[in-house]
Amino acid sequence: MMLLPCPHCGPRNSSEFRYVGEGTARPDPGTATIGVWRDYLYTRSNPAGWTTENWFHRAGCRRYFTVERHTVSNAVRASHRPAAQARTTSDPEGLSAGTERGPDAGPG
Amino acid sequence: MQVLVDTMPMRLEVRRGERIDRRHTFGFTWNGDRYTAYAGDTIVSALAAAGERIFSRSFKLHRPRGLLTASYIDPGCMVQVGDEPNVRGAHRLVESGMTVRAQNAWPTLRFDVKSANQAVGRFLSAGFYYKTFMKPERLWPAYENVLQRFSAGGVVSESSTHGLYDKRYAHPDVIVAGGGPAGMAAAVAAAEAGAAVLLVEEEHELGGHLRWAGPDALDALEKLRAAVAATDGIETMTDSVVTGRYDDNWVAVLQRSLPHVKERLVKARAKTLVAAPGLIERPYVFEGNDTPGVILSTASRRLINMFAVKPGHRAVVFSANADGDAAAADLERAGVEIARLVDARKGEDIVRVSGGKGVRSVECNDGAKIKCDLVVTAVGWTAPTSLTNMSGDRPAYNPHAGRFFPSSLPDDVLVTGGIAGDGNLDQLLEHAHAVGCEAARRSAHIGRRRRAAVPQSNSDEGREGPGDSPVAIPELPIAGHPELFMSRTHGVVDYSEDVGSKDLVAAVKEGYDSIELAKRYTTATMGPAQGKLETVNAVAVVAAATGSTIEATGTTVWRPPFNPISLGALAGRIFEPVMFSPMQPWHEGRRAEPLVAGTWIRPDHYGDPAAEVRNVRTNVGLIDVTPLGKFDLRGPDVPKLLNQLYVNKWSKLGVGSVRYGVMCAEDGVVLDDGVTGRLEPDRYMMSTTSSGAAALWEWMENWLQTEHPEWRVCLTPMTSAYASINVAGPKSRELMRRVAEEIDLSPEEFPYMRVRTGRIAGVDGCFVWRIGFTGELGYEIHVPASYGLHVWTTLIELGADLNVQPFGVEAQRILRLEKGHMIVGQDTDGLTGAYGADLGWAVKLDKQDFAGKRELVWQSENDDYFRLVGLQPVDPSEIPPEASQIIEGTKQIAGRITSSRMSPTLGRSICLGFVAPHLGAPGTTVTVHLPDGRRIPATVMPQLAHFDPDGGRVRG
Structure with missing residues (x-):
């Protein structure tokens, strides 16, 4: 079981988290065609390589966050709060900025 | 008839280093006969001491099998102990009174009728599963029946107790997998450098090959064991095995020999893993190589030096290395006559063994035929690269050494001992010491980095730990060894699965010419030994058959588990929360029938759900709805x-x-x-x-x-901060008046679909909403959870003259079905859109945005969805089971019943169900296909509600 670096709690067992999915931007339902909407719902790039994905720390801080993970090695090179959250000026819970860390690949 | 076999004709005199304790003798039975063992004997060592040579029948051909390795992985020594099947007889220690039986043999081990399989062996060749039992299809159940009788393995008892299988989480800095000399030295070095070390050994004691390798080795072993015992920070687990390594050193350890616990699964997160599994001796492929009496040199040395058991009387030793020569010397000292030492280094070879239930003679490549009862082979080693393979490494073959080595490891996995190289004991210990130091250093580094990734107030500075410059790890020399896998005759490759070299060659000829394909087609390496004995031989056979090399052929991937693991240990203890409402004691007092609803246990009914329904319709009822989700x-x-x-x-x-x-x-x-x-x-x-x-x-x-x-x-x-009680029925307002304070309950002041806060039965901070899931006048009270039981019992007491009665989930389901209220997940499924669930009235597409809006716009424009309707069977006594199909014509599915009950209020059956779009009009007659094959008509109703469709009662 891989360790996943939560930006709030640090590296934790991945069983504490729920995998939300590959990060996809939600189209405006007022203007999106049904084809665009179904791409948003169902189409994923599923690369063998680096992917940006969302996780939820279910058994921890219960925060959603975004990681960049390599799907072959499970290395994680960045973990941060969701993009929309970082955009906002207000920070109601007083959370600090997300951490940036290298892949957990042992001493260099 | 029970035979008493209390002699040990093959037992040797006392010897230094033996693991048996001759002061304690046990009686046990083997196939009904009585035998005697010393404390510390394994089942197989005790039986071998008594002169027994056959311990099982082989998987497919039912050939007699004896011991081969005299260790945990011995494929021919799986036995039934009491009601426990598939016990490793060469590992499990004898206990007093143990009942041991042979598996896979009928009627007896010595005379097994299925050994006739040998005569028809050509039909049981490679891929016979895939070829033989295919046609005709209608005979599949019969084939299954036959195959089950022929399957190997013990008998599972349906009445045996489950036993306690424990689970534990561990967080060591360093796990050392393997307690031989290298593992012990690495553990000591890592612990001395400040690491918390978990040292795991599969066998019953630490020591590895030092236990059977002579007086100097025993001296070294004593020193190493003393060092492990004296070093703080080492937790040692014996009779335990690292079964798998997963991402970020998540390591599964199966722990046995525990008091009160059958087995324990330890889930450990280690910062570094040191794999020190030693080497496994490889069997040699030749005709008759599975005859009882053909054993490995390590098996011979284990039997003599650890158990004081003489493996035979007259031996031929086939040796390609110093360990084989040492085994011959051991045998001689133990009084076994060495008929010949066949030296592979001089080009000598053994070609075939003759004998059915035991070795009678062996034929060499020079034509010599030697009478003997024991053949000992020493043809080389397999590095169990299992844990390194699970760490992402692909082992590389070294033809000079005749074995595979790990090639590139992640930084958090290190290797030492035989898997890393050869050399004398001093070189091995020096290497292991350096690896242990480096494992500790890397684990400290990883620990610092992980702590730094946790936002925290206290800084990590000042923590003790090894320095951060890498420890130089000396190179271990790699000894040359002849590449020796197979004689010029065919023999058994996979003893567990009864796969021979002939089968592998046939598989290659049929086109399965990659090792991974040949493996799956023949099932070689897929049995309980999991490749430890047979992988490299299988690779060598396939390489020869394809005209390729071992390097180019590569090896199969080792996957978890390293050793077989019981399902009990995997299931283990289940840490699943169970939730009860605060009113649970009252429900239990009233003998409520419990219903498991997700994590909650709820009253299903209190004896008669129909009576509970009638009481709600005429008087007033209470239901505990605490599990309702509630969010502030x-x-x-x-x-x-x-x-x-x-x-x-x-x-x-x-x-x-x-x-x-x-x-x-x-x-x-x-x-x-x-x-x-x-x-x-x-x-x-x-x-x-x-x-x-x-x-x-x-x-x-x-x-x-x-x-x-x-x-x-x-x-x-x-949700669990409030206890929730639904008070429902025509007399609910009267009952509420008796408990509510600060709340005006008049219909004008507290009408339908309103919420009020106030004091209930003396409890502050309650809120009440007037809603009606049951279709009756009703109030849902939410009280702080710790007062739930108090408010419940007060309602029961104060409502006695109103005939207040509790009702359970079943009555509520009937009540809401009468009223036509759907339940999400019961009357909808993973494809039911809002329009299909008859909820179109609620959808406001003019809102700028809401979850699901785009699809609901599409649904509103494409109304070809199945829709939820009220249904009544024409025969009011027919209650179609839920999930009955609604059909059209003879076969066309046109819907299904989602909810179905007898309505006590209406005296007839009522349903909700999905129907195809063209069947949705009120008054349509549809056909319901019942599980018993009958088809009954049912009528589509004008609305979902079967009772009080205008809602006069809830608004009253």
Whole structure:
């Protein structure tokens, strides 16, 4: 079981988290065609390589966050709060900025 | 008839280093006969001491099998102990009174009728599973029956007790897998460098090959064991095995020989893993190589030096290395006559063994035929690269050494001992010491980095730990060894699966010419030995058959588990919470029938659900609805959140009002429903279905955290903070008057779909909403959980003259079905959109945005969905089981029944169900196909409600 670096709690067992999915931007339902909407719902790039994905720390801080993970090695090179959250000026819970860390690949 | 076999003709005199304790003798039975063992004997060592040579029958051909390795992996020594099947007889220690039986043999081990399989062996060749039992298809059940009788393995008892299988989580800095000399030295070095070390050894004691390698080795072993015992920070587990290594050194350890616990699965997160599994001696492939009496040199040395058992009387030793020569010397000292030492280094070879139930003679490549009862082979080693393979490494073949080595390891996995190289004991210990130091250093480094990734107030500086410059690890020399896998005759490659070299060659000829394909086609390496004995031989045979090399052929991937692991250990203890409402003691007092509803245990009924229904319709009933999801929502932007989550509108909900709402997922499928009330200008209380509460919390947080973090909403789950009681029935208002304070219950002041806060039965901080899931006048009371039982019993006491009675989930299901209220998940499924669930009235497509809007717009324009309707069977006594299909013509599925009950109120059966679009008009007669094959007509009703469709009763 891989360790996943939560930006709030640090590296934790991945069983504490729920995998939300590959990060996809939600189209405006007022203007999106049904084809665009179904791409948003169902189409994923599923690369063998680096992917940006969302996780939820279910058994921890219960925060959603975004990681960049390599799907072959499970290395994680960045973990941060969701993009929309970082955009906002207000920070109601007083959370600090997300951490940036290298892949957990042992001493260099 | 029981035979007493209490002599040990093959037992040797006392010898230094033996692991048996001759002061304690045990009696046990083997196939019904009595035998004697010393404390410390394995089942097989005790039987071998008594002169027994056959311990099982082989998997397919039912050939007699004896011991081969005299260790945990011995494929021919799986036995049944009492009601426990598939016990490793060469590992399990004898206990007093143990009942041991042979497996896979009928009627007896010595005379097994299925050994006739040998005569028809050509039909049981490679891929026979795939070829033989295919046609005709109608005989598959018969084939299955036959195959099951022929399957190997013990007998599972259905009446045996489960036993306690424990689970543990461990967080060592360093795990050392393997307790031989290298593992012990590495563990000591790592612990001395400050690491917390878990040292895991598969056998019953530490020591590895030092246990059988002579006086100097025993001296070294004593020193190493003393060092392990004297070093702080080492936890040693023997009779335990590292079964798998997963991402980031998540390591599974199976621990045995524990008091009161059958087995324990240890889930360990190690910072570094040191694999020190030693080497496994490889069997040699030749004709008759599975005859009882053909054993490995290590087996011979183990039997003589650890168990004081003489493996035979007259031996031929086939040796390609110094260990084989040492085994010959051991045998000679033990009084075994060495008929010949066949030296592979001089080009000598053995070609075939003759003998059925035991070795009678062996034929060499020079034509010599030597009478003997024992053949000992020493042809080389297999590095168990299992853990390194699970760490992402592909082992590389070294032809000079005739074995595979790990090639590139991640930084958190290190190797030492035989898997890394050869050399004398001093070189091995020097290497292991350096590896242990480096493992500790790297683990400290990884620990520092992980702590640095945790936001915290106290800094990590000043922590003790090894320095950060890498420890130089000396190179171990790699000894040359002849590449020796197979004689010029064919023999058994995989003893567990009864796969021979002939089968592998046949598989290659049939086109399965890659090792991974040949493996799956023949099942070689897929049995209980899991490749430890047979992988490299299989690779060598396939390489020869394809005209390739071992390097180019490569090896199969080793996957967890390293050794077989019991299902009990995997299932283990289950840490699943069970939830009860505060009223549970009262329910138990009334002998309520429990219903498991997700994590909650709820009363299903109190004896007679129909009577409970009638009492709600005529008097007043109470149901414990504590599991209802409840969320406290505060902040100025709550209406925005509600508008986003629900398909209906919330902007105009006044203080004191509640509204029924429907939520859809982004694909337009109904997700949940419930009522939400506005208690104060900026304070709302939301209720959700019981089963949806946990997922809804995450769903709402997702919107608040990722899409609209600018919304000022504070969301608090309150499900178990409040006990919830639904008071329902025509007399509910009268009962409420007796318990409510500060709340005016008159219909004018507290009408339908309103919420009020106040004191109930003397308890402050309650809120009550007037809603009617049952279709009756009703109040849902939410009280602080610790007062739930008090309020419940007060309602029961004060309502006695109103004939208040409890009702359970079953009565509520009937009541709501009469009223036509659907249940999300019961009357909807993963494809049911809001329109299909007859909830189109709630969907407000003119809202700018809400979850699922785009799909609901599409659904509103494409009305070809199956729709939920009320249904009544024409015969009022027919109650179609839920999930019965609605059909059209002879075969066409045109819907299904989702809810179905006998209505005590109407005296007839009532249903909800889905029907195809053209069958949805009221008055349509549809055909319901019952599980017993009958087809009955049912009528589509004008609306979902079967009872009081105008809702006069709830509004009263």
